[in-house]
Amino acid sequence: MARKKVGLIILHAKQLVTARGHSHTPAVGSDMDDPEVLDDGAVAVDDGTIVAVGRTGEVLAEHSGTVNIDASNRIVTPGFIDPHTHFVFAGSRETELELKIKGAGYLEILQRGGGILHTVHDTRAASKIQLFQTCKKRSENILLHGTTTIEAKSGYGLTLEDEIKSLEIIKQIDEQGPLSLVPTFLGAHAIPSEYQIRTSEYVNQICDDWIPEVAGRGLARFCDVFCEKGVFEIADSRRILESGKRAGLLPKIHADELYPLGGAELAAEVGAVSADHLLYASDAGLEQMKQAGVIATLLPAAPLTLMLDRYADARKIIAHEVPVALGSDLSPSCWLENQQLVIALACYKLKMTPAEAIIAATINAAHAIRKAHEIGSIEVGKKADLTVFDVPDFRFLGYRFGTNMVDRVVKNGKVVVENGRLIA
Numbered sequence: 001m002a003r004k005k006v007g008l009i010i011l012h013a014k015q016l017v018t019a020r021g022h023s024h025t026p027a028v029g030s031d032m033d034d035p036e037v038l039d040d041g042a043v044a045v046d047d048g049t050i051v052a053v054g055r056t057g058e059v060l061a062e063h064s065g066t067v068n069i070d071a072s073n074r075i076v077t078p079g080f081i082d083p084h085t086h087f088v089f090a091g092s093r094e095t096e097l098e099l100k101i102k103g104a105g106y107l108e109i110l111q112r113g114g115g116i117l118h119t120v121h122d123t124r125a126a127s128k129i130q131l132f133q134t135c136k137k138r139s140e141n142i143l144l145h146g147t148t149t150i151e152a153k154s155g156y157g158l159t160l161e162d163e164i165k166s167l168e169i170i171k172q173i174d175e176q177g178p179l180s181l182v183p184t185f186l187g188a189h190a191i192p193s194e195y196q197i198r199t200s201e202y203v204n205q206i207c208d209d210w211i212p213e214v215a216g217r218g219l220a221r222f223c224d225v226f227c228e229k230g231v232f233e234i235a236d237s238r239r240i241l242e243s244g245k246r247a248g249l250l251p252k253i254h255a256d257e258l259y260p261l262g263g264a265e266l267a268a269e270v271g272a273v274s275a276d277h278l279l280y281a282s283d284a285g286l287e288q289m290k291q292a293g294v295i296a297t298l299l300p301a302a303p304l305t306l307m308l309d310r311y312a313d314a315r316k317i318i319a320h321e322v323p324v325a326l327g328s329d330l331s332p333s334c335w336l337e338n339q340q341l342v343i344a345l346a347c348y349k350l351k352m353t354p355a356e357a358i359i360a361a362t363i364n365a366a367h368a369i370r371k372a373h374e375i376g377s378i379e380v381g382k383k384a385d386l387t388v389f390d391v392p393d394f395r396f397l398g399y400r401f402g403t404n405m406v407d408r409v410v411k412n413g414k415v416v417v418e419n420g421r422l423i424a
């Protein structure tokens, strides 16, 4: 029988890490430690879609590629997905590193008009074209490090006009590609200085005016809230997430990062897609998250850059059979564009295995942005978003860190990074 001609075959991968079998529901418990690793693996791609996955001999028996990529002595994974980024921001806050070194805490820096509010000032001041160019460059850095899809939050505008400016930039960059972006409205990121003693007025405005406007324009898929003591507490967070739901925006929540406020419980109550951070999540909260199907998105670079001694208890969360995803928390206070380093931090600081961390940065991350039906694993019918790493074993992800190990990135079936360089 004649072999079927396809656009692209990646063949002879030393290891092909498929992460398949979890597209319907995320991997939990011991399944997270089993991402399926095929030796001498191959993946055939046609018209942007994966059409065959298996050992090289099996795939070549039925398919021939117009383009063939030899991945000998390399590994292939699904393109990484970063399910938590504060992607749209102008300026930088390198001076805060010294404040942190001298012992200033996150909320203290915020109360002194620094932190988020400093970036709000810079982001409002940037023209749309300046902000677009900054973000475009950022999207290329992310892609160069093997990530093919991100969740991208607004949240440094904090006026309706400036939030819309940020969300429109996310849309523009997604449409241009190659990086895919899923937009999240985070008007409730901080209380802007002009509303400092009028939190409830600010919350009213978000619920009554901004959410309907943003949702009406189709500029966001998710609505997120920075639920934290002294910022948006439980009642305000509930109102914001419920308003988002009424407008068709799926809830996400920054939960129990710095203080045990009950964010995990609220995530379960409102049926959030994910609860993120969870350093202080209670056992009851985790149990409720499991029952409600809420994903725990862990962000190990956040406590690292806040110089905290505490990290999310990933072992306990996995033991509770709550699905775990991993994100960067990219922002001006945690400027990390590389999911490889997130995986390493998950191994060294959260005691996740490399296998669990890869699942958490691929298929479970896809669930955390409600895209698991089309990305996050190497299986037939999914979009061909693939990363080739110049390492001989998947455990190098985690083990080796600080260098970019990406050899190639394939996005929608097209090679967009080659020899570690953008070619798109």
Ligand SMILES: [Zn+2]
Pocket: 084, 086, 254, 329
């Ligand atoms: Zn965040």
